[in-house]
Amino acid sequence: MQFKAMILDNAEVSPGYWRMRMTAPPEMLEAQPGQFVMVRVNPSIDPLIRRPFGVFDVGVHQPAYTGAAPQPYLEILYRVVGKGTAMLSALHETDLLDIIAPLGSGFDCGPAGEEKLIVGGGVGLAPLYLLAKELVKDSPVRLFAGGRSKDDVLCITEFERLGVECYTATEDGSLGECGFVTKVLEQRLDASANAGRVFACGPHGMLKAVADIAAKRDVPCQVSLEGYMACGVGACLGCVCQGANHSPETPDYRCVCSEGPVFEAAELKWEGA
Amino acid sequence: MKPDLSVEIAGLKLRNPVMTASGTFGYGEEFSQYVNLETIGAFVTKGLSLRPRAGNPTPRIVETPGGMLNAIGLQNVGIEAFIQKKVPFLRTVNTPAIANFFGSTPEEYAELATRLEAIPEVAALEVNISCPNVKQGGIVFGTDPACAASVVTACRAVTTKPLIVKLSPNVTDIVEMAQACEEAGADALSVINTLTGMAIDLERRRPVLANITGGLSGPAIKPVALRMVWQVARAVKVPVIGIGGIMSATDALEFMLAGATAVQVGTASFVNPAAAQEIAQGMEQWLTSHGVADVKSLIGALER
Numbered sequence: 001m002q003f004k005a006m007i008l009d010n011a012e013v014s015p016g017y018w019r020m021r022m023t024a025p026p027e028m029l030e031a032q033p034g035q036f037v038m039v040r041v042n043p044s045i046d047p048l049i050r051r052p053f054g055v056f057d058v059g060v061h062q063p064a065y066t067g068a069a070p071q072p073y074l075e076i077l078y079r080v081v082g083k084g085t086a087m088l089s090a091l092h093e094t095d096l097l098d099i100i101a102p103l104g105s106g107f108d109c110g111p112a113g114e115e116k117l118i119v120g121g122g123v124g125l126a127p128l129y130l131l132a133k134e135l136v137k138d139s140p141v142r143l144f145a146g147g148r149s150k151d152d153v154l155c156i157t158e159f160e161r162l163g164v165e166c167y168t169a170t171e172d173g174s175l176g177e178c179g180f181v182t183k184v185l186e187q188r189l190d191a192s193a194n195a196g197r198v199f200a201c202g203p204h205g206m207l208k209a210v211a212d213i214a215a216k217r218d219v220p221c222q223v224s225l226e227g228y229m230a231c232g233v234g235a236c237l238g239c240v241c242q243g244a245n246h247s248p249e250t251p252d253y254r255c256v257c258s259e260g261p262v263f264e265a266a267e268l269k270w271e272g273a
Numbered sequence: 274m275k276p277d278l279s280v281e282i283a284g285l286k287l288r289n290p291v292m293t294a295s296g297t298f299g300y301g302e303e304f305s306q307y308v309n310l311e312t313i314g315a316f317v318t319k320g321l322s323l324r325p326r327a328g329n330p331t332p333r334i335v336e337t338p339g340g341m342l343n344a345i346g347l348q349n350v351g352i353e354a355f356i357q358k359k360v361p362f363l364r365t366v367n368t369p370a371i372a373n374f375f376g377s378t379p380e381e382y383a384e385l386a387t388r389l390e391a392i393p394e395v396a397a398l399e400v401n402i403s404c405p406n407v408k409q410g411g412i413v414f415g416t417d418p419a420c421a422a423s424v425v426t427a428c429r430a431v432t433t434k435p436l437i438v439k440l441s442p443n444v445t446d447i448v449e450m451a452q453a454c455e456e457a458g459a460d461a462l463s464v465i466n467t468l469t470g471m472a473i474d475l476e477r478r479r480p481v482l483a484n485i486t487g488g489l490s491g492p493a494i495k496p497v498a499l500r501m502v503w504q505v506a507r508a509v510k511v512p513v514i515g516i517g518g519i520m521s522a523t524d525a526l527e528f529m530l531a532g533a534t535a536v537q538v539g540t541a542s543f544v545n546p547a548a549a550q551e552i553a554q555g556m557e558q559w560l561t562s563h564g565v566a567d568v569k570s571l572i573g574a575l576e577r
Contacts, residue, residue, distance in 0.1 A: 002307055045492045046339065048336055048339060048341060048491055048492070048540070048544060049341055229334070230334055230341060231546075233307075234299060235303040236334065237333070237348050238331075238332075238333045238334035238343060239331075239333075
């Protein structure tokens, strides 16, 4: 659906990372973890194309004493990387945004009671909070959050409040383990004899490493991808990624927006990084 | 009184002059949740080839000031899957669907035209001789008047449906191309396809697009498109369909003054899926507020 959202809050949660809350129609409360929104940053032609963001959270704000009606809201977590996100970070409460949402297909949560391992790198945590909220209802959940430095590890307190056991790792050692978060993930899988299900979102190199670990240990693994897209609904075909059997002779492209953004890691081709 | 927005392209009656452009609107169904297809004049489906095409490696698109570059590489499901999986949707919509298609030889174009001629749900054919992003087909036919004419002649021989030819702006003289297509039997001309451009990532010292070059679309190209529509419309008798950076009803009406009988909305649908519908509504409002009873009275009505 397409709707106008009014910004309720837009705050820098860590240097360069912002969290925005905005009003949403009640239908957004049905958004699945892993789905995304397309945001038109302003009505002008600069920037022209909408920007995709994972749904960080949805909920209903209950005004305390004003007697105002409960207000469904939507939250996104974003990093300022270019002109569009810089303009987004400059917006204030009561500013309006044009949103298309919810888009794409979300995570498959798997059976109740099974250990759930969430892996996020930097702003890759964006679609994982709503997932954690869903998973803690019936499963033990562990979060493995990584980044270059402590500034890139976001919103850990929010995950802890859900009852998620959080592990952190930074490349410079400024928070948690020193090194890649995938090392910590492997330690947990060693300890649990490869029990559980992995959910990951983050930079391509991290996703590839997680996919490799999951494949070697035969652990089910889903990844949420980012794509450079114009439409978000499967029409422009700009955001495609390669399926596992892709080759120049037998091409196998999948639309990140309409067939993803969540894929089984084993469905995709993992090269480079 | 409500103004008359209807126009006609080679016998094809449109409730209003606004269509969606090929490659920006999938096969119609993708956007159907966001736009009422029965409020627009027609929609043009993603360019079809005989066999499915996977398209180019990524990155395929990048935003540029006031526009975007794309090098999708004509990814499409192919004519068979189009008939099996996409045509049933076209049947459910009371709005003409125009099928865009391309080949790598005149014979392939003719074979596709023959297949499309047999599909009752396809109201008209749009021949793509102008895709800038594939090496074979497309651009070769789109830049040489004799080659273009051979493709149009081959298609004309096998179809009685309205035959629209989509022209490339990446030529020395678009009027020469337009006249060659008209003489070969085109019923209408779509002007223009994207302009070839490129974007560079300075820090990586590399082109942004995997294909190196791509087609520029969006508001950035509107002045070029307006000029070419104006040039072509003065030089041919067949109707011209104006395309290039149309974002608003104002843009669409400007194209009609320049000589377009109808328009296509492309990149704007990415920005706002309901763009075509809103543009048609906006045109009606403009005609009403300016006391213009019939939109056809604006075609080529540019004053000097």
